Amino acid sequence: MRKKIIFFIFFVIEAFYLVSCIRLFTPEERLRFRRKPKKECEYNFIIEENQKINLLKQDIGNLILFENEIYYDIGETQYKNNDTYNYILNEVINFMQNNQNAILIIEGHADTLAYKSKKVNYMISVNRALIAKDYIIKYIDEERVKTYAYSDLKPRYDTNTDRNRRVDFIALKCMQEFEEYDNFYSNYMTDFLIEIGITNR
Structure with missing residues (x-):
């Protein structure tokens, strides 16, 4: 007792x-x-051996690079080189299917050669990104595919101006990276979007 x-x-x-x-x-x-938090961003992307793509690490996310690029005629939103376009988009789809946690950013870009107004140039870059998205979301959940437009504000090339008419594909690993990207875009583009009357924030 x-x-x-x-x-x-x-x-x-x-x-x-x-x-x-x-x-x-x-x-x-x-x-x-x-419960320990899941480290959702800490993994390596899967790239199949036969995929001819490279990932270029950026401040936020990874730029998906291909041997060839998609080209557009001046002021056009429809791609110029159909075979390359279909090949690249199918490779992006394959990549996204192999990386189920990834989020895809499609960036639309324009150049200054067909410059009519800032708003027109911006809408060209919007539609280039949206047309690519419409193809990709036939195979990938739309929630995982986001589009952003930069007009001619982010040229990749200084001398080859026509090659700045493009779409870029950015692979993000998790929602945290997406939030960082979205915040970057807002800071980068807000003044421009206010100027052309797209937003009043």
């Missing part, structure tokens, strides 16, 4: 101590103790 009493007292003291320790932490901190 005496041993039971001692055991009970010891149990009560231990329980009181444990509860006191738990109260030192916030609910968020206690939640972290119960």
Whole structure:
């Protein structure tokens, strides 16, 4: 009987101590103790051996590079080189199917050769990205495919101006990277979008 009493007292003291320790932490901190956060961004992209693509690490995400590029005529939103266009988009689809957590950013770009107005140039880059998206979302969940337009504000080439008429494909690993990208775009483009009347923020 005496041993039971001692055991009970010891149990009560231990329980009181444990509860006191738990109260030192916030609910968020206690939640972290119960389950470790998933490191959703920490993985390597899968690229098949026969895929002729490279990933170029950027500040946010990875630019998907191909041997050839998609070309557009001046002021056009429909691609010029059909075979290359279909090949590149199918490779992007294959990549996204092999990387189920990835988010795809399609960037539309324009050049200054067909410059009529800032708004016209911007809408050209919008539609270039949207047309590519319309093809890709036949095979990939639309929630994983986002489009952004830059008009002529982000040229890749200084001298080959016509090659700045393009779409770029950016692979992001997780939602956190997408939020960082979206924040970057907002900071980069807001003043321009206000100027051309697309947004009033």
